[in-house]
Amino acid sequence: MVPAIQVECLAKSYEGRPVVKQISFEVQPGEIFGFLGPNGAGKTTSIRMMIGELPPDGGKVTIAGLSMPADRDRIKSLMGVVPDHQNLYDRLTVRQNLDVFARLHGVPTGRVEELIDLVDLREHADHPTSRLSRGLRQRTLIARGILHRPQVFFLDEPTSALDPHSARSIRSLIQSLRDQGTTVFLTTHYMEEANSLCHRIAIMHQGTIVATDTPAGLRMRYGRPTIRITLKDEAAPVEVPLNDADGARTLAGYLEADRVARVHSQEATLEEAFMRLTGAEWREHETEPPAPEASA
Ligand SMILES: Nc1ncnc2c1ncn2[C@@H]1O[C@H](COP(=O)(O)OP(=O)(O)OP(=O)(O)O)[C@@H](O)[C@H]1O
Numbered sequence: 001m002v003p004a005i006q007v008e009c010l011a012k013s014y015e016g017r018p019v020v021k022q023i024s025f026e027v028q029p030g031e032i033f034g035f036l037g038p039n040g041a042g043k044t045t046s047i048r049m050m051i052g053e054l055p056p057d058g059g060k061v062t063i064a065g066l067s068m069p070a071d072r073d074r075i076k077s078l079m080g081v082v083p084d085h086q087n088l089y090d091r092l093t094v095r096q097n098l099d100v101f102a103r104l105h106g107v108p109t110g111r112v113e114e115l116i117d118l119v120d121l122r123e124h125a126d127h128p129t130s131r132l133s134r135g136l137r138q139r140t141l142i143a144r145g146i147l148h149r150p151q152v153f154f155l156d157e158p159t160s161a162l163d164p165h166s167a168r169s170i171r172s173l174i175q176s177l178r179d180q181g182t183t184v185f186l187t188t189h190y191m192e193e194a195n196s197l198c199h200r201i202a203i204m205h206q207g208t209i210v211a212t213d214t215p216a217g218l219r220m221r222y223g224r225p226t227i228r229i230t231l232k233d234e235a236a237p238v239e240v241p242l243n244d245a246d247g248a249r250t251l252a253g254y255l256e257a258d259r260v261a262r263v264h265s266q267e268a269t270l271e272e273a274f275m276r277l278t279g280a281e282w283r284e285h286e287t288e289p290p291a292p293e294a295s296a
């Protein structure tokens with residue numbers, strides 16, 4: 001099977017400072033692939049190179065077997081993009097914004113009306129986008145991104161700064177695209193979103209991919225399940241790591257002293273895995289961070 005996205009040794013420096021350091025990965029057709037990492041990790045820079053907006057210093061990108069930038073025009077017709085900034089024509093209405101893009105891609109106007117309904121913008125279709133709320137503008141961007149039924153859809157923080165209702169409607173739209181076979185490449189800072197939507201996740205840190213796995217795999221490998229002990233004589237619960245000798249001794253001590261009111265086990269979270277892999281937490285507990293993965 002030809003990968004939907006193939007990235008090999010992709011690299012970029014700004015003013016001599018490497019910000020994307022020879023990253024490699026593959027995304028299979030129909031996957032929702034999450035690309036997570038702290039601010040400044042290099043996610044947007046990587047996406048901009050993958051969509052042909054920024055020339056890489058080195059490396060290779062293919063989309064559905066076509067090479068960027070040599071086959072850029074053909075790739076453009078099969079890829080959709082929602083950038084990290086809202087680049088709509090402010091003075092044009094929702095419908096006019098979509099019409100411009102439809103004409104560029106030779107999409108029939110009926111499709112514009114279909115999309116207006118799909119993203120629930122009928123009552124705002126004739127409003128200039130400058131007058132819309134952030135969430136409504138974001139829905140316009142998403143409609144624009146899928147107007148031409150792309151095979152591969154890149155979304156850079158599509159739910160950033162949206163209220164929970166707007167974020168949820170965007171997530172269910174992403175899910176329905178996936179159900180129709182679209183490959184989705186998604187960056188987000190919302191761990192729960194990545195956990196529930198993505199088939200696989202790559203975690204980027206300081207220009208390098210430090211882990212790639214399913215959400216469950218990342219939670220298991222890098223997260224830490226805990227036991228929460230509620231004591232009879234103290235208001236604040238005590239948390240100890242599960243599968244850890246010190247934790248077991250602590251719990252046994254409380255049990256022997258008959259101080260335990262309740263014990264509750266808690267699954268490892270993606271957030272913990274993320275924190276550990278991106279260096280915020282390991283320093284407190286370990287002598288060195290998990291080794292970066294060999295690029296896959
Ligand atoms: N045009 C540019 N000129 C110089 N430096 C840049 C430019 N664009 C990005 N950078 C730097 O490259 C690094 C990676 O930035 P990038 O925007 O790719 O990060 P990101 O992972 O998308 O972060 P965020 O989560 O905040 O969106 C940052 O240190 C940023 O300051």
Ligand SMILES: [Mg+2]
Binds near residue numbers: 043044045084156
């Ligand atoms: Mg970014």
